[in-house]
Every structure is written in C-alpha cells, then in structure tokens.
Amino acid sequence: MSDLNTQAVERYRNNFLKEVEENVEEGHWVKMCMQCGVCSGSCPFGPHWEHPPQEIFMMIRAGKRDEVLASDSMWMCTSCYNCIVRCPRKLPITHIMHGLANYAHRLGIAPKGQPTREFAKLFWDNMMKKGRVNEMKLTIGHYFRNGIGAGIKEAMAMKDVGLGMLKAKRLNPMELAGGHGLKDLKGFHAMVAKAKEIEDRKKGFVK
Numbered sequence: 001m002s003d004l005n006t007q008a009v010e011r012y013r014n015n016f017l018k019e020v021e022e023n024v025e026e027g028h029w030v031k032m033c034m035q036c037g038v039c040s041g042s043c044p045f046g047p048h049w050e051h052p053p054q055e056i057f058m059m060i061r062a063g064k065r066d067e068v069l070a071s072d073s074m075w076m077c078t079s080c081y082n083c084i085v086r087c088p089r090k091l092p093i094t095h096i097m098h099g100l101a102n103y104a105h106r107l108g109i110a111p112k113g114q115p116t117r118e119f120a121k122l123f124w125d126n127m128m129k130k131g132r133v134n135e136m137k138l139t140i141g142h143y144f145r146n147g148i149g150a151g152i153k154e155a156m157a158m159k160d161v162g163l164g165m166l167k168a169k170r171l172n173p174m175e176l177a178g179g180h181g182l183k184d185l186k187g188f189h190a191m192v193a194k195a196k197e198i199e200d201r202k203k204g205f206v207k
C-alpha cells in the first residue's frame with residue numbers, strides 16, 4: 001500500500017474502530033464492510049433487533065462506542081451463519097457479533113438483564129460446578145430467575161415442552177439430587193483457567 005493510501009486508511013480509522021480491531025474477535029474485518037445490507041436482510045432476526053449487523057458495523061465506523069457496546073442486538077445472534085454465507089466481502093459476521101458481546105461483557109458494560117446474557121451466565125455457572133451441565137437445575141434456575149411467581153407462570157406456559165422432554169428422557173428429575181460430574185474436576189478447572197489466560201493475553205487484558 002502506498003504512503004498516501006496508508007495515510008488515507010489511518011485517517012478513516014477512528015479510535016473505536018481501532019479498539020474493535022485490537023480487542024474484538026475478528027474485529028479487523030469491520031473496515032472491509034461495504035454497507036450493502038445483505039447481512040441484515042439475510043438475518044432471520046435482524047428486523048426485530050434495534051441494530052442489525054450492517055448497522056452495528058456502520059456505528060463502529062462512526063465511532064459510536066457507547067451505543068454499540070450497550071446494544072443488546074449482538075446478544076441475540078443465534079449463530080445461524082446466514083449472514084456469513086451471503087456477505088459479498090466474506091466478513092466473519094457471526095464471530096464479530098459474538099466478539100462484540102464478549103468484549104462488552106468483559107468491560108462490564110453489556111446490557112443488564114438481557115435474557116440471552118442471563119442464560120449464558122446461568123449455563124456457565126451450572127457447567128463449571130461439576131464440569132457437566134445439570135439440565136434439571138439449569139431449567140429450574142432459568143424459569144425461576146425472576147422469582148417464584150414468574151417461575152410458576154413460565155413453567156406452566158412451557159409444561160408441554162417439559163413433559164415431552166421428560167418422556168423422551170432429555171430431562172432427568174434425579175439430577176436434582178446432584179447429577180453426574182467429571183472425575184477430574186480440578187483438571188477441568190485448570191484447563192479453563194489456562195484457556196482464559198491465553199485469551200486474555202491475546203486480547204491484551206493481561207500483559
């Protein structure tokens with residue numbers, strides 16, 4: 001790239017774009033977006049989000065740091081990959097969306113009470129306890145996250161699904177007594193801690 005081109009690109013990259021490039025998974029791709037809107041049009045949920053992917057990328061390039069990191073749109077990405085297979089510039093959109101959500105979470109500025117985020121936290125804590133997910137406890141924890149009254153209401157609304165899962169042995173009430181766990185839980189925790197350390201170092205959270 002000529003000096004003139006390099007200078008032009010540097011002028012175009014605002015501070016937030018640079019921050020995203022340095023800290024967000026696959027964030028260096030954002031500058032390649034040509035704003036065609038194909039991703040937003042392909043996203044099955046895009047029309048229901050405040051900021052579909054193309055808009056998120058436009059906002060990053062416009063330096064709208066607070067709006068992007070506080071948005072709950074990234075948290076609703078279901079990783080269906082519709083956007084990725086259609087993007088003419090081959091941007092890894094799904095990874096960027098999850099990367100932005102993860103970055104906002106690590107900074108402590110992700111939207112509070114966002115249901116997907118709450119569920120992810122519940123899932124992670126459940127899984128870390130024994131190295132395996134206890135589905136009974138996860139389901140109950142999820143339904144009753146907002147108190148007993150709301151839990152009963154939600155459980156009643158989902159009773160047919162729950163009964164179907166019990167019938168198909170996808171839920172086991174015996175798990176409430178404790179459930180299975182990994183034999184080497186200590187080793188599992190050490191492995192997760194190491195993976196986190198490597199990720200943190202890569203993203204510059206630990207020097």
Ligand code: SF4
Nearest residue numbers: 033034036037039087
């Ligand atoms: S489809 Fe690709 S190039 Fe088009 S707006 Fe989405 S990310 Fe940008």
Ligand code: SF4
Nearest residue numbers: 043077078080081083
């Ligand atoms: S992967 Fe996420 S952003 Fe892409 S189309 Fe699917 S839900 Fe939308």
